[in-house]
Amino acid sequence: MKTLILSVSLALSAPLLALAPLAAQAQQAAATPGQQVVATGGRILSTLQQRRAEFRKNPAALRSFIDGELRGSFDSDYAARLVLGAHGRGASDADIKLFADAMIDNLMQRYGSALLDFEGKPRLRLKSETPLPGGRGVKVSTELLRDNGAAVPVDYLVRNNGGWKIFDVMIEGVSYVQTFRGQFDTPLRQKSIAQVAADLRSGSLQAAGGNGKR
Numbered sequence: 485m486k487t488l489i490l491s492v493s494l495a496l497s498a499p500l501l502a503l504a505p506l507a508a509q510a511q512q513a514a515a516t517p518g519q520q521v522v523a524t525g526g527r528i529l530s531t532l533q534q535r536r537a538e539f540r541k542n543p544a545a546l547r548s549f550i551d552g553e554l555r556g557s558f559d560s561d562y563a564a565r566l567v568l569g570a571h572g573r574g575a576s577d578a579d580i581k582l583f584a585d586a587m588i589d590n591l592m593q594r595y596g597s598a599l600l601d602f603e604g605k606p607r608l609r610l611k612s613e614t615p616l617p618g619g620r621g622v623k624v625s626t627e628l629l630r631d632n633g634a635a636v637p638v639d640y641l642v643r644n645n646g647g648w649k650i651f652d653v654m655i656e657g658v659s660y661v662q663t664f665r666g667q668f669d670t671p672l673r674q675k676s677i678a679q680v681a682a683d684l685r686s687g688s689l690q691a692a693g694g695n696g697k698r
Contacts, residue, residue: 517648518613518624521640525608525626528553533605550592559649560584566651567664571672579677586684587664590691606630608638616641621651664691 515523531549532539539546564584565572572580611625621643627635641652652661671680671689683689 516613517622517642518610518626520648521624521642521650522608522610522626524557529606529608547592557649558588559643559645559651560588562643562645562649563587563651563661566661567668568672568677569665569669571669571677575677579681582681583677583684586681587691590684590687590689609635611637616643622648667691 535545535549539549561577561580561584564580564587567587568575568580568583607629609627609629611627614623614625615621616623621641624640624642626638626640628638629635637654637656639654639657640650641654642648642650652659654660668680668689671683675683680689684691
């Protein structure tokens with residue numbers, strides 16, 4: 485189940501001002517991070533529902549849609565540094581970006597198709613917004629509501645880096661950054677960042693969040 489929820493949650497971490505008319509962009513810019521996350525999440529979920537048949541027939545269109553939604557909103561370089569932890573100390577910006585891009589590409593290949601398995605009309609509900617310690621950003625606490633009434637807690641950690649961008653997603657209290665840090669620790673002890681990034685791109689190493697069950 486967490487694999488499926490993570491795929492939806494990552495897809496909802498879309499560009500908070502993307503594809504909106506200028507007037508709507510101005511209005512969204514004045515909104516709180518949580519209001520923007522929920523508003524954009526509704527648009528993404530609606531698009532997935534409307535284009536499900538198309539995406540099932542054309543996986544490339546789904547990958548293009550998810551990629552376009554994700555890259556502008558996810559603070560991938562910062563998230564990569566958090567995932568790398570001690571392994572990233574002293575690493576060049578080029579290596580960090582190489583790892584960040586490979587991780588995002590791997591995630592999208594792995595989870596993109598799972599979005600189509602999320603039947604019904606799920607919606608996102610804002611619960612609260614809490615400043616993170618040290619001025620690191622804001623935790624946006626939401627619930628992903630399914631047709632059967634089940635609510636899954638999903639927290640987005642965001643920071644203002646040229647606009648509000650997401651750097652971690654927590655599902656039922658489990659951080660994807662912490663999960664990946666543990667997963668990649670052994671490979672990074674054995675190989676360079678560039679080599680691990682290459683393994684991610686080739687698919688020989690998978691960014692496997694959750695337990696893999698739907």
